[in-house]
Amino acid sequence: MVAKTINIQAFEKIPPRDEEIEKAVLGALILESGAIHKVTGIIDSVSFYKPEHQRIFEVIKSLSQTEKVVDLLTVTRFLRDKNYLDNIGGPVYITQLTSKVASAAHIEYHARIIAQLHLQRELIRIGLEITSEAYDPNADVDELLNSLKLKLSGIDNFAVSSNTGQSQANVIQETIQKIETDCLLAKEGKSPGIPTGIKTLDRATGGWRNTNLIIIASRPSIGKTSLALFFTKIAAKAGRWVNFYGLEMKSVDLMRIMISGESGINRTGLRDGLLTGDDWNGINRSLSQLEKLPVIWNDFAGITSAQIKSLTIRNRKAGRCDMVVIDYLQLVKALDKKAIREQQVAEISRTLKEIALNENIPVICLSQLTREAASEIPQLHHLRESGAIEQDSDIVIFPWKREGKFNLTIAKNRRGKVGTFEIYANDEMTDFGDRSPGQIKNYNPDSYTEPFEHSKI
Numbered sequence: 417m418v419a420k421t422i423n424i425q426a427f428e429k430i431p432p433r434d435e436e437i438e439k440a441v442l443g444a445l446i447l448e449s450g451a452i453h454k455v456t457g458i459i460d461s462v463s464f465y466k467p468e469h470q471r472i473f474e475v476i477k478s479l480s481q482t483e484k485v486v487d488l489l490t491v492t493r494f495l496r497d498k499n500y501l502d503n504i505g506g507p508v509y510i511t512q513l514t515s516k517v518a519s520a521a522h523i524e525y526h527a528r529i530i531a532q533l534h535l536q537r538e539l540i541r542i543g544l545e546i547t548s549e550a551y552d553p554n555a556d557v558d559e560l561l562n563s564l565k566l567k568l569s570g571i572d573n574f575a576v577s578s579n580t581g582q583s584q585a586n587v588i589q590e591t592i593q594k595i596e597t598d599c600l601l602a603k604e605g606k607s608p609g610i611p612t613g614i615k616t617l618d619r620a621t622g623g624w625r626n627t628n629l630i631i632i633a634s635r636p637s638i639g640k641t642s643l644a645l646f647f648t649k650i651a652a653k654a655g656r657w658v659n660f661y662g663l664e665m666k667s668v669d670l671m672r673i674m675i676s677g678e679s680g681i682n683r684t685g686l687r688d689g690l691l692t693g694d695d696w697n698g699i700n701r702s703l704s705q706l707e708k709l710p711v712i713w714n715d716f717a718g719i720t721s722a723q724i725k726s727l728t729i730r731n732r733k734a735g736r737c738d739m740v741v742i743d744y745l746q747l748v749k750a751l752d753k754k755a756i757r758e759q760q761v762a763e764i765s766r767t768l769k770e771i772a773l774n775e776n777i778p779v780i781c782l783s784q785l786t787r788e789a790a791s792e793i794p795q796l797h798h799l800r801e802s803g804a805i806e807q808d809s810d811i812v813i814f815p816w817k818r819e820g821k822f823n824l825t826i827a828k829n830r831r832g833k834v835g836t837f838e839i840y841a842n843d844e845m846t847d848f849g850d851r852s853p854g855q856i857k858n859y860n861p862d863s864y865t866e867p868f869e870h871s872k873i
Contacts, residue, residue: 432536433465436516437526442469443513444520445476449486451520452476455527463534468504471495472513488514542567562751565722598622610739610778613650614839615850617824620832621811624651624739624778628810628831629769631745633783633799635790638815639822639845640782641665644741645674646848647780652709656738659712659731661724663747667713671706677846678702684844712736720749721767732775740771744782746800762804769808785814796827822848 441459445451461470461477475494479486492510495501504510546564549555598608609623624630624647634640641664648658662670676683679702681695691699712731724742731737742748745768750760772779783805789798794814799805806812812828822841826834840849 431465431540432533434529434533435466435469437529438464438466438469439513440516441523441526441530442472442476443516444523444526445473446486446488446491446510446514447517448520449480451523452480452486454520454524458524458527459531459534463530465533465537468509471500471504472510475500562720562722565720565726566751569722610651610656611654612647614824614848616837616839617813617826620826620835621829622831624780625810625831626776626778627773628778629765629772629808630778630780630811630813631783631799631805631809632780632813632815633785633805634794634815635785635787638817639841640815641670641743642673642677642845643815643848644743644780644782645670646677646846648711648741649674649678649706649709651739652711653705655710657710657712657731657736659714659728659737659740661719661740661742662713662715663717663719664743665715667715670713670715673846674706675699675702676844677842678706680847682844683846710736717747718749720751721764722751724748725767725771728771728775728777732777737775737777739777740779742768742779742781744784745805746784757801758804761801765804765808772810794825794827 441455445455459473461473464470464473472491472495475491475498476486479490479494484490488510492501492507495504495510501507501510542564545567546560549560549563601608607618607623609621609625609628611623612618612621632640632644644660648660651658660667660670672686673683675681676686679695679698681691681698681702685691685695714727724740728737728740745761745764748764750763752760752763755763768779768781771777784800785794785798786800789795792798794816796806796812799812806828809828810830811826814825814827816823816825821838822845823836823838825836826832828834838851840851841847
């Protein structure tokens with residue numbers, strides 16, 4: 417694999433590189449046959465600046481992958497057989513590489529320098545490409561931004577691969593610390609994760625836990641948006657910063673629902689302006705609580721998963737993001753407009769899971785279900801447009817109604833139990849709570865045969 421050429425003349429500067437360190441790493445790889453495993457994941461052939469060094473590294477890697485001995489003779493012979501030897505300077509050049517080092521003792525340190533310089537060159541290349549494309553008067557700005565995000569994502573992936581992992585002892589230490597923290601919270605009667613506001617749900621899931629992607633899916637007009645707003649309010653009241661992405665409704669309309677739930681004022685009256693003096697008193701009392709909540713609202717249409725990721729990283733670094741809520745997945749714009757819908761949804765789902773993992777926060781994402789779920793108890797195969805949603809998620813919750821009862825089904829739960837339980841929901845679904853805390857029935861969709869009752873809101 418040969419690295420792309422950089423048109424560095426645009427800056428009239430020499431690209432970042434260190435040929436002596438490249439020689440030292442190659443020499444160490446030739447001297448010690450097993451040294452290749454010390455740099456695997458840190459560098460690859462494209463990491464080297466000189467094409468000759470890229471060729472030599474490819475040969476060493478190929479010999480290692482076929483479990484052949486890596487030394488001065490085998491590398492020289494392989495290069496000769498492939499007609500590469502003369503182009504890189506002949507046997508003398510290979511011999512000179514091994515004279516640069518005495519051992520592979522510092523090879524990892526040197527490899528990381530090579531990786532760093534390679535990333536710098538890639539950033540320069542991407543900057544030049546985007547600059548050139550941006551000068552095109554017919555360029556589409558959205559496509560330019562998406563192109564830039566994809567290019568930078570490629571660099572991120574390479575940078576992540578240079579992390580060779582944690583030791584067993586470090587992972588054990590981190591695990592014990594988290595267990596001890598959970599035990600202290602349990603003694604105080606608190607959930608290890610962010611509270612949901614529904615005790616039965618907290619007991620089943622441990623609350624909204626960091627790194628988890630939670631999918632809340634239902635057919636339209638069941639009340640999943642109201643439920644998400646309730647979860648947002650409870651998390652914010654617990655002092656957690658929530659970033660809410662409302663892609664279906666404007667923030668002011670979402671706030672009406674939240675005010676209705678907090679004040680107990682009729683949701684329809686809030687919508688139509690049919691309020692009494694007592695209603696306004698109730699609203700003012702609720703606002704004294706709501707206006708202090710740490711919530712950031714985003715309601716602009718056409719946002720991509722990459723943009724959500726960028727905003728989350730920015731707010732997380734500023735200490736203003738402990739949980740993300742997205743309403744809803746099918747309205748998130750895909751980066752690749754030409755991909756089939758299933759691939760687009762898979763890309764969005766995968767990015768949301770990456771946000772949860774990399775930023776160490778829970779991500780709650782609402783989702784639609786297929787039409788088949790309108791007459792059946794919701795099941796995982798009803799998740800709309802992609803099996804990747806089920807695969808990437810840690811928890812899947814289905815809100816549904818039957819005979820006037822509002823139920824939650826936990827259909828997938830990597831850290832706890834699955835099952836169905838009834839919760840309290842007021843008539844306009846602006847407030848929720850426990851009906852019978854702790855009563856979770858086994859999840860068995862086939863046991864329900866009566867028709868469903870759907871909300872008319």
